[in-house]
Amino acid sequence: MVGVWPDNRHQAAVLRLLRDGGPSSRAELVEAVGLSRSKLGLEIDRLVERGLVEAVGPAASRGGRRSSVVRIATTTRFLGIDIGASTLDLAVVDGEMRMISRLTEQTDLRRGPAKVLAQALELVNKLRADTGTTRFAGAGVGVPGPVSFREGVPVSPPFMPGWHRFPVRETIATELACPVLVDNDVNIMALGEMHAGIARSFDDFLFVKIGAGIGCGIVVGGQVYRGATGSAGDIGHTSVDPHGPVCVCGNTGCLEAFFGGAALSRDALAAAQSGRSPQLAERLAEVGTVTSVDVARAAAEGDPYSIGMVRDGARRVGQVLAGLVSFFNPGLVVVGGGVAGIGHALLAEIRGVVYRSSPPLATGDMPIALSEMGDEAGLVGAARLISDHILTP
Amino acid sequence: MVGVWPDNRHQAAVLRLLRDGGPSSRAELVEAVGLSRSKLGLEIDRLVERGLVEAVGPAASRGGRRSSVVRIATTTRFLGIDIGASTLDLAVVDGEMRMISRLTEQTDLRRGPAKVLAQALELVNKLRADTGTTRFAGAGVGVPGPVSFREGVPVSPPFMPGWHRFPVRETIATELACPVLVDNDVNIMALGEMHAGIARSFDDFLFVKIGAGIGCGIVVGGQVYRGATGSAGDIGHTSVDPHGPVCVCGNTGCLEAFFGGAALSRDALAAAQSGRSPQLAERLAEVGTVTSVDVARAAAEGDPYSIGMVRDGARRVGQVLAGLVSFFNPGLVVVGGGVAGIGHALLAEIRGVVYRSSPPLATGDMPIALSEMGDEAGLVGAARLISDHILTP
Incomplete structure (x- = not known):
C-alpha cells in the first residue's frame, strides 16, 4: 500500500476484502467483487505489479484449475494514534489491521498541542525504528473532544487549553508525509469495535x-x-x-x-x-x-x-x-x-x-x-479510519 | 410511469430529476446525470416511447442548437394514504408530487383493519372517479404506530386492536394492483418535509x-x-x-x-x-x-x-x-x-x-x-416514499 492509492473501485474493493478477510484466492475475490474473472485478474495483476498485493501460492483445489491466493503486501503499515486525557497510545498495524508494535506513554494535554504532538511524533520514531517502517500508508488520530472531521482540528475541547482549532491533521501529515485523518476518540473506538470487536x-x-x-x-x-x-x-x-x-x-x-x-x-x-x-x-x-x-x-x-x-x-x-x-x-x-x-x-x-x-x-x-477490545479499540479504529479513506477511490 | 419501472439507473435518475425539479431541457438533464448527450438522449427517447416522459417543446436558447424540454408524463398518478388516529386522509398526486385531489373522512381505528381499509379503498374509488385515474404508479401508506417496513405490517401498535401484523400492504396492493409501501406516519411526514417543506x-x-x-x-x-x-x-x-x-x-x-x-x-x-x-x-x-x-x-x-x-x-x-x-x-x-x-x-x-x-x-x-406543510406533509411524503422505491432500479 505504501502511500499509494487504488486506481479504481475494483482495486479498492479487492484491497478492502483482503484487509478484512485476510489472504484470499482469486476465485473468492471474483465472486465477492462481481467482475469477470479476466477483468478482475488484470486489476489484481496491476496491484501486484505496484507492490500493494502479493502472491502467496496456489489455493486448495475446488476442482478444475487451481486459483492462486493473494494478500495485502506484508510490508503495508498503518499508524494509529490515540490521544487520551492522560496517555498517548500508538500502534503500528499491518494491512490486515493486526497490531505489529505498540507504545503507551503518560502525557498531559494541558501542556498544549505543540508539546503533546512532539511527544507523539517521538514515539512514532521509536515505532518506526522498532518495526523498520520507512513509510506509513496512512495514520488515524483520535482526540478526546469534539473534532471538525473535515478540517482535522479539535473544536472547543474541554480541558484542552490551546487545542481549539489547532491543525492536528496538518501537523502530523507534514511530519509523516502520508494521509492523516483526525476524529473524536469515541468514533474511532466504535470503528475499532466494528472492525475487530463484538460489533x-x-x-x-x-x-x-x-x-x-x-x-x-x-x-x-x-x-x-x-x-x-x-x-x-x-x-x-x-x-x-x-x-x-x-x-x-x-x-x-x-x-x-x-x-x-x-x-x-x-x-x-x-x-x-x-x-x-x-x-x-x-x-x-x-x-x-x-x-x-x-x-x-x-x-x-x-x-x-x-x-x-x-x-x-x-x-x-x-x-x-x-x-x-x-x-x-x-x-x-x-x-x-x-x-x-x-x-x-x-x-x-x-x-x-x-x-x-x-x-x-x-x-x-x-x-x-x-x-472485549479494551483500549485496543481506539488503535485499530484509527487505522481502520484512515484505511477506509485510502480505499475509497 | 403508470406502473412501469425504469430500465436502468440513468432512466431512474432522469425520472427523479423531473419529479423533483419539474420540466427540464435535455441539456440540463445531461449536465445533472453526467452521461454523454447521445447516450442520455437514447434513454430519454426510450422513456418517451414507453409513455413515462413526454416532450413539452423547445427550451429557451442558450446559444447553439436548441435543447428540447421534457417532463414526467402528465397522466402519472401516485396515491398517498395517511391513516390517522381518527381520520383517513387520501390524496392523488401527479408525477411531480403535486396534489390533484384530496379526500378526508373521520374514522375509528378500533373498528379494526378490515373495516378501516375498506373505508379507505372506498375513498380511493371516489378519488379515481374524480381524477379519471385508471391505474396508480404506486401508493404510499402511513399508519400511526410502529411498522415492520420490510413486511408492510403494523407491529404492536397501541390503541389499534386487531392491527398487529395485519397485512396492510398486501391488502392494498392486491386491491390497487400497484406497488405499495407502508410506513410509520411520522416517517412519511419527515419525507414530505424533505420533499416540499422547510427541510x-x-x-x-x-x-x-x-x-x-x-x-x-x-x-x-x-x-x-x-x-x-x-x-x-x-x-x-x-x-x-x-x-x-x-x-x-x-x-x-x-x-x-x-x-x-x-x-x-x-x-x-x-x-x-x-x-x-x-x-x-x-x-x-x-x-x-x-x-x-x-x-x-x-x-x-x-x-x-x-x-x-x-x-x-x-x-x-x-x-x-x-x-x-x-x-x-x-x-x-x-x-x-x-x-x-x-x-x-x-x-x-x-x-x-x-x-x-x-x-x-x-x-x-x-x-x-x-x-409549514401541516397535514399535507404525510400525503406528499407517502407519495414520495413509493416513488423513491419505484425510481430505484
Whole structure:
C-alpha cells in the first residue's frame, strides 16, 4: 500500500476484502467483487505489479484449475494514534489491521498541542525504528473532544487549553508525509469495535464510552455518523436530573456530573474522607488518593457503598441509553472505556434500566454487551479510519 | 410511469430529476446525470416511447442548437394514504408530487383493519372517479404506530386492536394492483418535509410530530432512518420525570404522559372542571368538552393557565429534544403535528430549552422551525416514499 492509492473501485474493493478477510484466492475475490474473472485478474495483476498485493501460492483445489491466493503486501503499515486525557497510545498495524508494535506513554494535554504532538511524533520514531517502517500508508488520530472531521482540528475541547482549532491533521501529515485523518476518540473506538470487536456483524450500533467522560459513537449503515457539525454522540451533558450537581459545562445534572471517571473519583474521595466506605478510607490512608479504579476494586470485594455508587451511576447511564435506544433503535449497544472495566455489576444495572424502559420492539433482539477490545479499540479504529479513506477511490 | 419501472439507473435518475425539479431541457438533464448527450438522449427517447416522459417543446436558447424540454408524463398518478388516529386522509398526486385531489373522512381505528381499509379503498374509488385515474404508479401508506417496513405490517401498535401484523400492504396492493409501501406516519411526514417543506435542502434532520402522541422522524443522508427493527424515532415514551404520572405504556413520567394531544385534553378538562382556567370552564359549559385545540385558543387569548400548560409541556419536549440534538447533531429540527398548531408560544419554549442545554457546536447553525406543510406533509411524503422505491432500479 505504501502511500499509494487504488486506481479504481475494483482495486479498492479487492484491497478492502483482503484487509478484512485476510489472504484470499482469486476465485473468492471474483465472486465477492462481481467482475469477470479476466477483468478482475488484470486489476489484481496491476496491484501486484505496484507492490500493494502479493502472491502467496496456489489455493486448495475446488476442482478444475487451481486459483492462486493473494494478500495485502506484508510490508503495508498503518499508524494509529490515540490521544487520551492522560496517555498517548500508538500502534503500528499491518494491512490486515493486526497490531505489529505498540507504545503507551503518560502525557498531559494541558501542556498544549505543540508539546503533546512532539511527544507523539517521538514515539512514532521509536515505532518506526522498532518495526523498520520507512513509510506509513496512512495514520488515524483520535482526540478526546469534539473534532471538525473535515478540517482535522479539535473544536472547543474541554480541558484542552490551546487545542481549539489547532491543525492536528496538518501537523502530523507534514511530519509523516502520508494521509492523516483526525476524529473524536469515541468514533474511532466504535470503528475499532466494528472492525475487530463484538460489533463485527452489525451495521447500526451504538458504542458507549465510559471513561474520564462519557460519549457515544454512532454507526449507521457501517459508517460513523458524525452529525451536521461533527458533534454527534455528545451524550455526557444530557440532563438526567434537573436538581443534580452543577456540571463543568455550566448546566446542572448532566450525566457526566454524576458518573464517569471524574465524578466517580470525586465521590470516592468523599466516601473515603467521611468514612462511609471503610475500604476506600483504608485505601486513601495507604496511598493518599482514591480513584474510580479503587471504586471498581472495592465494589468487586463487596464494599456496599462502592456497589451503591456503581449502581447509581449505571442506572443514570441506563436512563440516558433507554432514551437513545427508543430513538435510534440500534442492533447492538457496546459499553467500553476505562470505567467499563467495573464489568458485570455495571452492565447488569444498565441492562435492567434499558430493557425495562425502552419499547419491546426496540429491545427484543438487541444485546447490550461489554467491549472485549479494551483500549485496543481506539488503535485499530484509527487505522481502520484512515484505511477506509485510502480505499475509497 | 403508470406502473412501469425504469430500465436502468440513468432512466431512474432522469425520472427523479423531473419529479423533483419539474420540466427540464435535455441539456440540463445531461449536465445533472453526467452521461454523454447521445447516450442520455437514447434513454430519454426510450422513456418517451414507453409513455413515462413526454416532450413539452423547445427550451429557451442558450446559444447553439436548441435543447428540447421534457417532463414526467402528465397522466402519472401516485396515491398517498395517511391513516390517522381518527381520520383517513387520501390524496392523488401527479408525477411531480403535486396534489390533484384530496379526500378526508373521520374514522375509528378500533373498528379494526378490515373495516378501516375498506373505508379507505372506498375513498380511493371516489378519488379515481374524480381524477379519471385508471391505474396508480404506486401508493404510499402511513399508519400511526410502529411498522415492520420490510413486511408492510403494523407491529404492536397501541390503541389499534386487531392491527398487529395485519397485512396492510398486501391488502392494498392486491386491491390497487400497484406497488405499495407502508410506513410509520411520522416517517412519511419527515419525507414530505424533505420533499416540499422547510427541510428541502437538508440531508440530516429531525421531524418531531406533536399530535395525539409524540414521535420523531429521523433523516440521515437524505434517507429515513428506521433502525434495526423499524422502531427508530419512538420518543414519546422517553422518561422526563421518574416521579411523573403513569403512562399508558406502563412506565412512569413518559413525555407523552405529560404532553401531546391526549395529555393536553386531559389536563384541559381538569382545569375547566376545577375552574383554574375560566376560559376553559366557559368552553366546557358551552360545548360539553374541551380539547388541546381549546387550550391553543385560550393560550392565544392570554389565559394564564393555558399558557402555563403549553409552556410546561413544551419545556419537557425541549428537554428530550436537547438530549437528541446533543446525540444526533441534526442540521435542522422541524416541529409539526396537530399540537404544533399552537405555534410560536410552543416553539419559543422548545427553542429556549434546546439552545440553553445542548452544546454550542451542535446548536450553532441549527434552526428549530415549525412545519409549514401541516397535514399535507404525510400525503406528499407517502407519495414520495413509493416513488423513491419505484425510481430505484
